[in-house]
Amino acid sequence: MKKKLSLFSFILLLASALIGFQYSNKYHQKQHITQVSTNNLLAISWQNAFCQTHQNKRECRNVKPGHYSASHFTLHGLWPQPRSKQNCRGTRKVYLPKPLYQELLKVMPAAKSGLHKHEWKKHGTCYGKKPEGYFADAIYLINQINRSEVRDLFAKNVGKTLTKEQVRFAFDRAFGKGSGRKVKMVCNRGLITELWINLKGKIDEKSSLSDLLKRAPIAKGGCQRGKVDAVGF
Numbered sequence: 527m528k529k530k531l532s533l534f535s536f537i538l539l540l541a542s543a544l545i546g547f548q549y550s551n552k553y554h555q556k557q558h559i560t561q562v563s564t565n566n567l568l569a570i571s572w573q574n575a576f577c578q579t580h581q582n583k584r585e586c587r588n589v590k591p592g593h594y595s596a597s598h599f600t601l602h603g604l605w606p607q608p609r610s611k612q613n614c615r616g617t618r619k620v621y622l623p624k625p626l627y628q629e630l631l632k633v634m635p636a637a638k639s640g641l642h643k644h645e646w647k648k649h650g651t652c653y654g655k656k657p658e659g660y661f662a663d664a665i666y667l668i669n670q671i672n673r674s675e676v677r678d679l680f681a682k683n684v685g686k687t688l689t690k691e692q693v694r695f696a697f698d699r700a701f702g703k704g705s706g707r708k709v710k711m712v713c714n715r716g717l718i719t720e721l722w723i724n725l726k727g728k729i730d731e732k733s734s735l736s737d738l739l740k741r742a743p744i745a746k747g748g749c750q751r752g753k754v755d756a757v758g759f
Contacts, residue, residue: 562654563606568667568723570599572680573635575717575755585635589757594632596757597681598672601634602720603645604664604729606652614652622658630661633668663729670735671723674700680718680754688718689751697739705739713749722748 573595577586589596620643622630631637642661650660671677679688679696694706712720724742727733 562728563611563652564727564729565607566653566725566729567605567607567609568664568725569602569605569720570668570671570723571602571720572718572755573598573600574684574757575714575719575753576600577757578717578755578759579714579719581759583636583639585638591757593757595635597684598633598677599668599680599721600636601630601664601668602636602641603649604653604660604667605649606654607724611652612648616651617657618647618651620646620650620657622661626658626662626665629665633665633672662731663733666731666733667725667729667735667738671700676700676721683754684756685754687751687753690748693721701736701739705736707744708739708742710745710748711750711752713752716753717755718749718752 573585573589577583577589580586585595591597622642627637630642634642636642646657646660650657653660653663655663674696676693676696679692690711693711694709697706697709698704708724710722710724711718712722722745723739724745725735725738726741726743727738729738
């Protein structure tokens with residue numbers, strides 16, 4: 527009888543340990559963020575190239591040369607770093623005031639396909655702000671780029687090839703010497719599809735992109751050259 531009780535007790539202890547391990551593992555996979563992220567990556571797209579490789583997307587239908595997304599960068603996401611920092615604990619729903627959502631649609635046409643919901647769940651929950659704060663910060667950052675020489679470089683070279691050095695030089699001119707080294711150029715099928723921009727520091731409506739780039743780590747990898755795609759297929 528004592529042997530049976532001892533075996534039963536051992537099984538109970540083993541089961542408790544396994545449950546505790548599973549709970550601990552799940553907890554650490556989904557961190558609860560209490561501080562705003564100061565190490566981030568801003569991913570922006572050249573929408574014409576994105577649509578060339580995703581022609582069935584809702585936001586890629588009937589895009590005309592005069593549309594904002596045809597000549598400006600669009601927002602993919604603002605990603606807390608390191609990249610493993612994803613799917614944190616917190617609210618999974620995205621509610622944005624109508625004026626903010628309209629601003630977001632302008633710089634993130636893919637919100638029509640629900641990209642903003644995906645970006646919030648995967649990255650925004652790890653940022654340390656509510657959805658409206660997260661997207662307001664991202665909009666603020668991409669607007670600075672779309673008012674800069676970087677956007678002008680792309681708009682003036684539609685249909686032509688740009689090198690990584692040219693793109694980085696444009697960042698240096700727009701945001702200060704050394705800024706270009708913080709940028710990775712991403713290509714697909716010979717087209718420049720995205721720029722991944724490393725940022726370090728607090729982001730709010732007073733933040734200078736120059737300062738955020740100055741403190742950021744140097745970007746590695748990426749393509750060396752690519753074509754700036756025009757609107758249409």
